[in-house]
Amino acid sequence: MNHSALIRASISNVPPLNPTHLTSFDTQKFAIEGRNVNYSVRTKHGKWVPILKDCSLRIPAGQLWMLLGPNGCGKSTLLKVLAGLLNPTHGTIYVERPKSYVFQNPDHQVVMPTVEADVAFGLGKFNLTKEEVRSRVAKALDSVGMSDYLRRPVQTLSGGQKQRVAIAGALAEACKVLLLDELTTFLDENDQVGVIKAVKSSLGVSGDVTALWVTHRLEELEYADGAVYMEDGRVIMHSDASTIMGFIKERQASYVDWINSS
Numbered sequence: 562m563n564h565s566a567l568i569r570a571s572i573s574n575v576p577p578l579n580p581t582h583l584t585s586f587d588t589q590k591f592a593i594e595g596r597n598v599n600y601s602v603r604t605k606h607g608k609w610v611p612i613l614k615d616c617s618l619r620i621p622a623g624q625l626w627m628l629l630g631p632n633g634c635g636k637s638t639l640l641k642v643l644a645g646l647l648n649p650t651h652g653t654i655y656v657e658r659p660k661s662y663v664f665q666n667p668d669h670q671v672v673m674p675t676v677e678a679d680v681a682f683g684l685g686k687f688n689l690t691k692e693e694v695r696s697r698v699a700k701a702l703d704s705v706g707m708s709d710y711l712r713r714p715v716q717t718l719s720g721g722q723k724q725r726v727a728i729a730g731a732l733a734e735a736c737k738v739l740l741l742d743e744l745t746t747f748l749d750e751n752d753q754v755g756v757i758k759a760v761k762s763s764l765g766v767s768g769d770v771t772a773l774w775v776t777h778r779l780e781e782l783e784y785a786d787g788a789v790y791m792e793d794g795r796v797i798m799h800s801d802a803s804t805i806m807g808f809i810k811e812r813q814a815s816y817v818d819w820i821n822s823s
């Protein structure tokens with residue numbers, strides 16, 4: 562792991578991740594890693610309330626992983642900590658750079674009048690020639706299946722198309738990690754599948770982009786290489802997608818049994 566490319570939060574005496582969760586990943590390179598991440602907020606009465614409790618996770622480079630769990634379990638907070646938008650109270654994080662955080666609401670993503678201008682928006686800081694900008698924009702739009710929309714005014718796009726343009730903007734900046742916060746919440750079923758497929762195929766094109774996708778939709782797991790399942794501020798499980806799917810279904814079934822028996 563290239564430590565110069567890592568974001569380092571408060572460093573403490575961090576024990577290794579639970580090896581039983583990680584045996585099949587041991588030889589892989591990780592693009593995202595969190596160890597014993599805690600995040601607490603202070604109430605107006607001065608009391609600290611824990612939101613994230615000792616969360617540890619590792620996401621292999623080049624893969625699409627999902628972060629799942631019931632409402633309010635801390636998924637978005639963990640993603641924001643990994644994005645650097647919130648500082649952990651305790652623990653260590655690494656996220657390969659450049660990284661990009663994409664918001665839930667598609668209307669908060671796109672800022673320029675046309676698709677082309679929007680995808681090019683973040684490239685101003687790189688001192689590129691016009692030709693280089695055009696080429697990066699074209700490649701990024703191609704990888705999310707939006708090449709035909711280059712000159713389209715953004716206000717004529719659907720929610721899912723706006724999300725794909727936002728992802729193209731991140732890819733154009735050669736970002737290595739995409740942190741995606743419930744992108745499909747406001748989308749219809751077609752757009753929902755379109756955005757997941759676009760993310761999946763963009764990872765395939767570059768080979769070295771990693772995505773962590775927060776969702777509460779179990780059906781989206783079929784597109785994932787792996788997943789992290791949270792409950793009540795804790796990472797409960799960290800595994801391949803089908804193991805997580807089985808675990809959540811079992812959990813749901815025992816909850817239904819419990820409801821029926823009480």
Ligand SMILES: Nc1ncnc2c1ncn2[C@@H]1O[C@H](COP(=O)(O)OP(=O)(O)OP(=O)(O)O)[C@@H](O)[C@H]1O
Nearest residue numbers: 602610612630631632633634635636637638639777
């Ligand atoms: N600044 C804050 N002050 C107080 N409580 C907070 C704050 N930020 C988050 N929380 C609480 O922390 C918990 C986790 O919130 P978070 O948004 O991370 O959950 P989530 O799993 O993403 O939920 P959802 O699936 O509903 O979007 C919630 O109970 C939330 O109310």
